[in-house]
Amino acid sequence: MPTSKDVAQAAGVAQSTVSYVLSGKRPISEKTRKKVEDAIEHLTYQPNAGARALASRRTRVIGLVIPFIPELHMASIMEFVSVIANTARRYDHDILLVTEDEGAAGLRRVVGQQICDGLILMQVEGDDERLPVVRGLKVPVVLIGIPHDPSGLVCIDADFEMAGKQCVQDLAAAGHDVICVLDWQREVVDRHVNYVERFMSGTNQAAESIGVRMLHLPGGTDRDVIADSVDKALAETTGMPAFIAPDGTVQDVLRRVLSSRGLTPGKDVSVIGSASPTLAELQPIPLSTIDLRPAEVSRRAVKIMCDLLEADSQGPTESLELVPTVITHRSSTLRPPRGS
Amino acid sequence: MPTSKDVAQAAGVAQSTVSYVLSGKRPISEKTRKKVEDAIEHLTYQPNAGARALASRRTRVIGLVIPFIPELHMASIMEFVSVIANTARRYDHDILLVTEDEGAAGLRRVVGQQICDGLILMQVEGDDERLPVVRGLKVPVVLIGIPHDPSGLVCIDADFEMAGKQCVQDLAAAGHDVICVLDWQREVVDRHVNYVERFMSGTNQAAESIGVRMLHLPGGTDRDVIADSVDKALAETTGMPAFIAPDGTVQDVLRRVLSSRGLTPGKDVSVIGSASPTLAELQPIPLSTIDLRPAEVSRRAVKIMCDLLEADSQGPTESLELVPTVITHRSSTLRPPRGS
DNA sequence: ACGCATCGTCGATACGCATCGACAAATCGA
DNA sequence: TCGATTTGTCGATGCGTATCGACGATGCGT
Numbered sequence: 001m002p003t004s005k006d007v008a009q010a011a012g013v014a015q016s017t018v019s020y021v022l023s024g025k026r027p028i029s030e031k032t033r034k035k036v037e038d039a040i041e042h043l044t045y046q047p048n049a050g051a052r053a054l055a056s057r058r059t060r061v062i063g064l065v066i067p068f069i070p071e072l073h074m075a076s077i078m079e080f081v082s083v084i085a086n087t088a089r090r091y092d093h094d095i096l097l098v099t100e101d102e103g104a105a106g107l108r109r110v111v112g113q114q115i116c117d118g119l120i121l122m123q124v125e126g127d128d129e130r131l132p133v134v135r136g137l138k139v140p141v142v143l144i145g146i147p148h149d150p151s152g153l154v155c156i157d158a159d160f161e162m163a164g165k166q167c168v169q170d171l172a173a174a175g176h177d178v179i180c181v182l183d184w185q186r187e188v189v190d191r192h193v194n195y196v197e198r199f200m201s202g203t204n205q206a207a208e209s210i211g212v213r214m215l216h217l218p219g220g221t222d223r224d225v226i227a228d229s230v231d232k233a234l235a236e237t238t239g240m241p242a243f244i245a246p247d248g249t250v251q252d253v254l255r256r257v258l259s260s261r262g263l264t265p266g267k268d269v270s271v272i273g274s275a276s277p278t279l280a281e282l283q284p285i286p287l288s289t290i291d292l293r294p295a296e297v298s299r300r301a302v303k304i305m306c307d308l309l310e311a312d313s314q315g316p317t318e319s320l321e322l323v324p325t326v327i328t329h330r331s332s333t334l335r336p337p338r339g340s
Numbered sequence: 341m342p343t344s345k346d347v348a349q350a351a352g353v354a355q356s357t358v359s360y361v362l363s364g365k366r367p368i369s370e371k372t373r374k375k376v377e378d379a380i381e382h383l384t385y386q387p388n389a390g391a392r393a394l395a396s397r398r399t400r401v402i403g404l405v406i407p408f409i410p411e412l413h414m415a416s417i418m419e420f421v422s423v424i425a426n427t428a429r430r431y432d433h434d435i436l437l438v439t440e441d442e443g444a445a446g447l448r449r450v451v452g453q454q455i456c457d458g459l460i461l462m463q464v465e466g467d468d469e470r471l472p473v474v475r476g477l478k479v480p481v482v483l484i485g486i487p488h489d490p491s492g493l494v495c496i497d498a499d500f501e502m503a504g505k506q507c508v509q510d511l512a513a514a515g516h517d518v519i520c521v522l523d524w525q526r527e528v529v530d531r532h533v534n535y536v537e538r539f540m541s542g543t544n545q546a547a548e549s550i551g552v553r554m555l556h557l558p559g560g561t562d563r564d565v566i567a568d569s570v571d572k573a574l575a576e577t578t579g580m581p582a583f584i585a586p587d588g589t590v591q592d593v594l595r596r597v598l599s600s601r602g603l604t605p606g607k608d609v610s611v612i613g614s615a616s617p618t619l620a621e622l623q624p625i626p627l628s629t630i631d632l633r634p635a636e637v638s639r640r641a642v643k644i645m646c647d648l649l650e651a652d653s654q655g656p657t658e659s660l661e662l663v664p665t666v667i668t669h670r671s672s673t674l675r676p677p678r679g680s
Numbered sequence: 681a682c683g684c685a686t687c688g689t690c691g692a693t694a695c696g697c698a699t700c701g702a703c704a705a706a707t708c709g710a
Numbered sequence: 711t712c713g714a715t716t717t718g719t720c721g722a723t724g725c726g727t728a729t730c731g732a733c734g735a736t737g738c739g740t
Contacts, residue, residue, distance in 0.1 A: 003696055014720045046452035050393030051696035054725045069422055071618045078414035085437040097425040097435040112386035278411045343726055354690045391726035394695045
């Protein structure tokens, strides 16, 4: 493998000059720049990452801590991972995977060995056990998810409270007076992932200010449980109930239950869920969705990270960014009555 | 951050001694070993990855090239990624993500900059455009997927031919004389992913030797297309047809079509698909599956990689490993008649 | 008791790049 | 015209580790 010394020799200049051509940190005459660039091209020189890291104390690698994976959630996690990796490249950085198996020790390891310049943590819980470790780290960390106490931390997430409000306002406008939120799958609820709380807070606030009734009922993947919930919702209103089913799997089961009750979404009841546009359109009745915009959250997380790295941030930083959610009408919700 | 020099000083030995304690490449007395280990613990020393890479010419990082993601395939890709990352850690290595956006240039980059000691490529196609580049690289590369010409390459994949055979043998044993294979989603077929061909080759061989009839019909995500295919299959037999629906999304659509025709899997027809056990059990009628064992494929890919790295392989290596698939009966297939 | 191999440790060097100080040449102002 | 900058380049040094040769200490056989 050619080194910068080889390039220097080929171009008839000093090694340091090659370095300055590459970094642009000192003025270089057009003539020598050309000589050096030609030599680089000719030798297909690429700087050695290890040496660069050693000398510059920067690896240009970001550690991405991926969560333990409840099988049914893998697709959504992959969306984050993929967008994060691509965005990082745009900032001339790479992504190193850190799995949750290693726990907090993994964070200390990659930071301690200086494999990474910073960390992005996915799926941060309200009371995440990694937070104490994170606070002690001397590198920038960006959290995807909002912990209960975000002080001294840099966080970003979808605005779940806004999402909750949008759903309720929308369903209320369509004429529903009872709106039923089905719980996420057990794995999610059990983790106390706090976006559930934020979503609920949004729905409740909106319901109160509008004056509709909220039902918070069991969801999950068990058909009987959801059937019970549906029946309860039906019993609670003389009109047509609306359902919010955040989770893809919950949506599937709900669809079957409604069909077995002879209820058609968009005609007899309304259903809103969280799903990507593609998946929503693939449903037998295209699903009206609340889009949590994982790609946008990912992009911003990387941007924040790279900005922090560039700023060479020493002082403790703190910030909280919420990405607006988007509601999209398809066929699974009733049309609002005219003139409303 | 403490360095090995600091450790040496604290332990009252030379820096090189610290290095030898860590690597074990020279004998060290119990006494000094203890002193050094105590100092390491006390200072919470961790070796600097950049310096280590520079001196040893080994980064202990493996590049994982993840494919461009057809949205409906993300979950299965994440399964690979996650298992690969965890397995790599077990061999004391880390995983760096390389996205397909960068194309072949990305491979050259991570290898040229020596960010990685080797590469694992996922979802290698029959006639993959990256193969020429891969053949030219001077680091070990493990392919997941079998290209048409695997000479000079190290490949591993599920044994799709075996999978095809197993499905047909099984369905034939259950008494079906017509077996219908529905195509994968467009995105997969269009890429000429060659596991489709291998699977088909397996089904055809088995069908021929047993003497059942194979139908290869359009699949995809369009309901009308699949409805057509189902009707064709029904028209082709006086008995009960069997369906092989490899893809999760295809299975969903097929299920609805069958139900609209009044056909119950496991009673009137048989359906076999590829899915994880968890997902299979969640179906309204638990799905009999052909398990392609992505986790096992991932584990072996990493093991092969690490073995190659350890062997310090200079000479061109070549190998091809096929992971046996597993068929599991649930409720969506007919029981074989007694005594067969 | 003496030579000899083995054990255990040290010092020095190399790895490839970034960066700092030095310095010659070119540019400028008065 | 001469000092003061600015511009462009070089040489030297440091980053933290791995590894090689050297060397004193120890144990062995005879």
